[in-house]
Amino acid sequence: MFNPKIVAFCCEQSGIPAAEMSRAMQLGPALKSAPSLNLDIRPVPCAGRVETVHLLTALEQGADGVLIFACHEENCQYRRGNIRAKSRLLYAKTLLERIGMEKERLEICNLATNSGVKFSEVVTEKVEQLRKLGPNKFSQLSSEVGKE
Amino acid sequence: MIKAEQKPIDELISYLEPYNKILLSGCGACVTVCHCGGEKEVALLASSLKMARNSGGKKLEIIERTPARQCEPEFAMELAEIIGSVDAVLSLSCGVGVQTLARQFKSTVIMPGVNTVFMGETIAHGLWEERCQACGNCILEKTGGVCPVARCAKQLMNGPCGGSSQGICEIKRETDCAWQLIYDRLKALGQLAKLSEMIPAKNWGTESRDKGPRRIIREDLKI
Amino acid sequence: MKAGSNLEKVLSAGHFALTSELGPPKGNDVGVIQKKVDFLRGNVDAVNVTDNQTAIVRMSSIAACSFVIKMGMEPVMQMVCRDRNRIAMQSDIFGATALGIRNIICLTGDHHMFGNQVNAKNVHDLDSVQLIDMVRNMRDNHTLLGGEDKIEGDIDMFIGGAANPFADPFEFRALRAAKKAAAGMDFIQTQCIYDMNRFREWMKMMRDLGVHEKVHILAGITPMKSAGMARYMAKNVSGIIIPDALIDRMSKAQKGADEGIKICVEQIQELREIEGVHGIHLMAIEWEHMVGRIAEEAGLLPRPQLA
Numbered sequence: 001m002f003n004p005k006i007v008a009f010c011c012e013q014s015g016i017p018a019a020e021m022s023r024a025m026q027l028g029p030a031l032k033s034a035p036s037l038n039l040d041i042r043p044v045p046c047a048g049r050v051e052t053v054h055l056l057t058a059l060e061q062g063a064d065g066v067l068i069f070a071c072h073e074e075n076c077q078y079r080r081g082n083i084r085a086k087s088r089l090l091y092a093k094t095l096l097e098r099i100g101m102e103k104e105r106l107e108i109c110n111l112a113t114n115s116g117v118k119f120s121e122v123v124t125e126k127v128e129q130l131r132k133l134g135p136n137k138f139s140q141l142s143s144e145v146g147k148e
Numbered sequence: 149m150i151k152a153e154q155k156p157i158d159e160l161i162s163y164l165e166p167y168n169k170i171l172l173s174g175c176g177a178c179v180t181v182c183h184c185g186g187e188k189e190v191a192l193l194a195s196s197l198k199m200a201r202n203s204g205g206k207k208l209e210i211i212e213r214t215p216a217r218q219c220e221p222e223f224a225m226e227l228a229e230i231i232g233s234v235d236a237v238l239s240l241s242c243g244v245g246v247q248t249l250a251r252q253f254k255s256t257v258i259m260p261g262v263n264t265v266f267m268g269e270t271i272a273h274g275l276w277e278e279r280c281q282a283c284g285n286c287i288l289e290k291t292g293g294v295c296p297v298a299r300c301a302k303q304l305m306n307g308p309c310g311g312s313s314q315g316i317c318e319i320k321r322e323t324d325c326a327w328q329l330i331y332d333r334l335k336a337l338g339q340l341a342k343l344s345e346m347i348p349a350k351n352w353g354t355e356s357r358d359k360g361p362r363r364i365i366r367e368d369l370k371i
Numbered sequence: 372m373k374a375g376s377n378l379e380k381v382l383s384a385g386h387f388a389l390t391s392e393l394g395p396p397k398g399n400d401v402g403v404i405q406k407k408v409d410f411l412r413g414n415v416d417a418v419n420v421t422d423n424q425t426a427i428v429r430m431s432s433i434a435a436c437s438f439v440i441k442m443g444m445e446p447v448m449q450m451v452c453r454d455r456n457r458i459a460m461q462s463d464i465f466g467a468t469a470l471g472i473r474n475i476i477c478l479t480g481d482h483h484m485f486g487n488q489v490n491a492k493n494v495h496d497l498d499s500v501q502l503i504d505m506v507r508n509m510r511d512n513h514t515l516l517g518g519e520d521k522i523e524g525d526i527d528m529f530i531g532g533a534a535n536p537f538a539d540p541f542e543f544r545a546l547r548a549a550k551k552a553a554a555g556m557d558f559i560q561t562q563c564i565y566d567m568n569r570f571r572e573w574m575k576m577m578r579d580l581g582v583h584e585k586v587h588i589l590a591g592i593t594p595m596k597s598a599g600m601a602r603y604m605a606k607n608v609s610g611i612i613i614p615d616a617l618i619d620r621m622s623k624a625q626k627g628a629d630e631g632i633k634i635c636v637e638q639i640q641e642l643r644e645i646e647g648v649h650g651i652h653l654m655a656i657e658w659e660h661m662v663g664r665i666a667e668e669a670g671l672l673p674r675p676q677l678a
Contacts, residue, residue, distance in 0.1 A: 053188060056195035060202075095192070098157045099200035138199035140207065301482055302453070302493065306500035306550060308543075309479040310535035310562055319482045331540045343546065346554055349457065349501045349516060 004064035004130035005038040006123065009054070011047045013077055014111055015069030021116030022123075039123060047071070047108075048081020052088040055106055056095065062139045065130045068108040069119065075112070082110065101138050104129060150178040150242045151276045152185065152262040154193070160238065161200055163259050164208065167235040172197075172261075173227060173249075174214035175241035182276055184262050185240030187214040193240070193261070218245030224252045231256050266298075283355040284362065290342050292333030297350075299326035305347040373510065373557060374527040376473035377445045378417040380677045381650075382558065382587045387643060388650030389671050390447060390560070390589060391662050392419040395435035397428065404435055408442040410659040414666045416674055417474055419560070419652070422449040426486025433463055437470040447531065448472045451480025456496035457505070457516055464509060468526050476531035476560060477502040499532060500547075500554050506530050507555025530555055534588075535562040536573035537612045545576035552586045559586055560652040563593035565613040567641060574645055583647030590642045593654045594635035594665060597627035632665055639669040 010016045019041055040063070044050055047070030058066045068089060070082035086108055093103035109122045154160075164170060172194050179185025194210045201208035211230055217223045218241035227249070231237065236257040239246045242264040250258045266278035281298045287305075288295060297303050301319050308327030311318030315328040334340050353359045372379060381388045391411055396403035411418050420439060422432040429435075436446035448467055450460060467475070479499045483491050497505065505516050509526040512518070532551040536544055548559060564570045570590070577583050595601045598621040605613040617634065624630030635653075642648050651671070655662050666672050 051188070053191045053195060056192060056199070060195045060199050095157075095196050099161075099196055100203060101199065138203045140198060140202050301484075302479055302495045302498070304479065304495070304498040306498050306547075308538065308540070308547075309499075310533060310538045311482070312538050312540070314539055319484045325539070328540055331543050340546075343543070344550060344553075346500050346504060346550055349497050349505070352496060 002131055002135060003038050004127055004135070005040065005062060006065045006067060006126060006130070007040045007042060007058040007063040008067040008069060008123070009042050009044050009047065009050045010069045011071055011082070012043050012045050014071040014075075014113055014115070015047075015119070016041075016043050017113040018069065018111050018115040018119040021114065022120040025116050025120075027117060027120035037123075037127070046076065046078045046081035047085035048076070048078055050085050050088065052092050052095075055089065055092040059096075059101070059105065059136060059138060060140055062136070063105075064133075064136045065105045065107070065126050067106075067122065067126060069122075070108060070110055072110045072112060099138070101136075102133050104133065105136065149181050149267065150244075150264060151182045151266050151268045151278075152179050152242050152264045153182075154184045154189070154240070154262050155260070157193075157196060157200070160193075160197065160261055164197065164201075164236070164238065167257075168207070169209040169211075169234050171211045171213060171227065171230055171234045171237045173218065173237060173239045173241065174212075175218045175239075175245050176214055176216040177219075178242055179240055179262060180214075181270070183274075185242075187212075190214055190240060217241075219248050221248065221252055224248050228253075281356070283350070285351065285355045287347065290347060291330045292337060292339065292342075294326055294329045294333055296326050296330065299324075299329070305350060374473045374529040376417070376527075376529045377677065378447065378474050379529040379557070381416045381675055384675070384677060386675045387671070388587070388589060389415045389666060389674065390417050390419060390650065390652045391415045391659070392421060392652070392654045392656070393435075393439075393659060394421050394424060394656070395430035395432065397430075399430060401438055404430075404438050405442060407659045408439055408444050411662055412442070412444050413674065414663045414672065415653070416650075417445040417447050419447045419449055419476060422451045422478070422480070423454060423486070424449075425481045426453065426483040426488065428487060433467050433470070433472070436467065436472045440471050445474070446472060447474035447476055449476050449478060450502065451478045452495050452497050452499060452502055453480030453483060454494055456494055460497070460502065461505070461509065461515055464506060464526060464528070465522070465524075468524075468528065473527055474529045474531065475506060476533065477506065477556075478533050500551055503530055503532055503551055503556050504554040511555075529557050531558045531560060532556040533562065534559045536564070536570050537562055537566065541569075541573075542576075545573060545580055545582065548577060548586075549580045549582050552582050556586055558589060558649075560589045561591040563591040563611065563654055564638065564642070565611070565617055567638075569612065570642075571645065574647055578647050587649040588647055589650040589652040590645075590648050591652045591654060592635055592638055592642075593656065594658065594661065595621055595627070595631035596658060597631070598622040598624075599627075600631075632661065632668070635665055636668045639665075639671070 047068055055066050068085050070085050076082040089108045093106055096103045111118045172190050174185045174190035190212050194212050198208055215223045215226045231253050238259050238261045240261040246260045267280040268276045268278045271277055278298050283297045308325055312325040315325055317323040317325045393407040420432045420435045432448050436448045439446040477499050510528055513522045534548045601618045601621045604611050639651055
């Protein structure tokens with residue numbers, strides 16, 4: 001069965017603790033079958049550290065879906081980092097649309113430190129959704145030459 | 149500065165159809181400021197283009213470079229070492245940069261990735277508006293620092309026309325009537341008397357490209 | 372006499388002038404012009420022939436004017452700055468005067484975005500003030516713009532300009548009319564008036580600047596055919612103000628058209644009383660057959676017959 005690869009940019013104030021909590025609680029069917037879950041967690045000090053290009057290159061380099069886990073909108077410790085992340089994600093979706101890629105492959109989720117349950121639910125749903133969408137046909141296995 | 153916007157990606161994909169390896173060159177000046185052709189935008193566009201080509205099964209190799217400027221031969225020459233190894237160049241610089249590259253690299257295809265639109269001001273982050281049309285004879289002293297050539301839809305020298313209503317131009321709700329702005333500024337400066345004198349017919353011959361591309365020559369600077 | 376046109380003679384003799392307007396055909400059907408002239412002949416001193424008004428392509432004003440003359444009326448040629456550069460304008464003025472046209476009104480022109488050729492290149496080589504100055508120069512100094520080249524023959528034109536007391540900035544409108552007067556304007560036709568108070572205020576500013584003594588002011592009027600028309604104009608046409616009281620009267624009337632004419636006649640009578648107003652410019656758009664009736668009811672007939 002197709003096992004989608006998910007890259008998750010996790011804010012260290014919310015996403016990371018929530019991920020750890022969900023692991024500790026052994027939540028969700030996807031997480032129970034942990035060996036087959038292809039989840040690449042990338043910690044960031046704030047969701048605002050995620051640039052639009054990070055979302056695209058993750059897909060380019062083989063991810064089937066990309067998630068951002070950010071703090072709730074009024075709670076960003078860096079004031080508006082989570083709002084910036086949201087605009088960038090929305091912009092990335094328009095870029096995907098223009099080249100014919102399904103914009104559902106990108107998603108942002110707002111949560112708190114103790115949202116272990118929410119974390120696992122979101123990941124589980126995304127795995128299901130991506131299974132239906134199928135593998136990312138736009139990715140490339142070999143990297144480009146001469147990148148700065 | 150010069151403001152531009154990226155061409156629709158379908159158009160760029162169609163330009164790149166015959167090529168397998170390209171140089172995608174940004175510019176560190178104007179197009180960086182208006183977020184369409186700087187280093188970040190180059191990276192983003194490169195990723196989009198590669199993914200688009202992957203889905204069609206025809207891989208595209210992209211070299212990314214963003215010189216500080218592309219409108220001067222010395223900066224353009226920074227690309228010389230790579231140019232020989234690519235099939236074509238897609239340049240995100242303004243039209244000047246594209247033409248500078250084309251003049252320097254005579255046997256390489258150089259294509260524009262942006263539409264150069266105007267010279268303008270950054271009003272707010274993400275919002276730019278036209279302010280200058282390089283007419284070559286600046287009359288801002290007479291108009292309180294507001295340009296009717298760039299900002300009046302009819303380029304009136306002795307406006308406003310009868311369509312100015314509540315400070316808005318008759319053709320676009322979002323556009324301020326330039327002559328209302330001029331009037332307000334001169335009034336605030338106590339210089340309304342400037343508006344009593346007719347500004348005579350403009351010399352469009354020298355004050356636009358109606359006589360072909362204009363030149364500025366400084367003999368004292370020639371080496 | 373600057374040009375010796377009928378309109379100039381009527382105004383110079385101190386009569387209260389009456390002009391009207393006709394739009395040329397959207398093609399070359401001269402019958403359209405004939406029909407309108409037949410309604411207007413004898414009822415007005417001169418008729419404006421519009422120049423691609425609202426940027427909708429119609430027969431050129433100069434061609435239509437020459438037909439108007441053949442049909443026995445005096446035209447006022449309109450020339451906008453939107454479509455012609457200075458070369459074409461001066462050339463057309465040579466042709467116009469050769470065809471016997473003696474009145475010209477110099478306008479900026481509605482933006483071509485409103486018309487049916489929206490991708491055209493905007494000309495606006497000159498603006499209306501510079502155009503007035505240029506025509507005055509051609510007439511009085513016999514030279515082209517720039518003052519170098521002598522013109523062969525006399526350019527006898529009575530020069531008009533537009534004024535809009537209802538546009539903004541309001542305080543500047545009279546000053547701008549004064550600027551046009553200084554540039555050589557002989558007469559003004561204003562945008563159509565519904566808001567009498569604002570018009571009176573503007574006339575006061577004009578009198579304070581002394582413009583009413585240098586320039587003949589013709590007050591613009593457009594009769595309303597229906598309440599719908601009143602509402603449409605109030606909402607959609609920039610530079611027109613219609614007081615609610617008038618829209619109300621039109622809405623409540625039994626027969627909109629008759630009420631519209633009644634209001635029009637009342638306006639004419641009111642405007643006649645204002646110091647500095649030397650005539651009426653009646654813009655009965657696609658209602659030319661009503662001009663005779665309005666002129667009659669306003670006591671403006673018969674028109675003076677001057678040598």
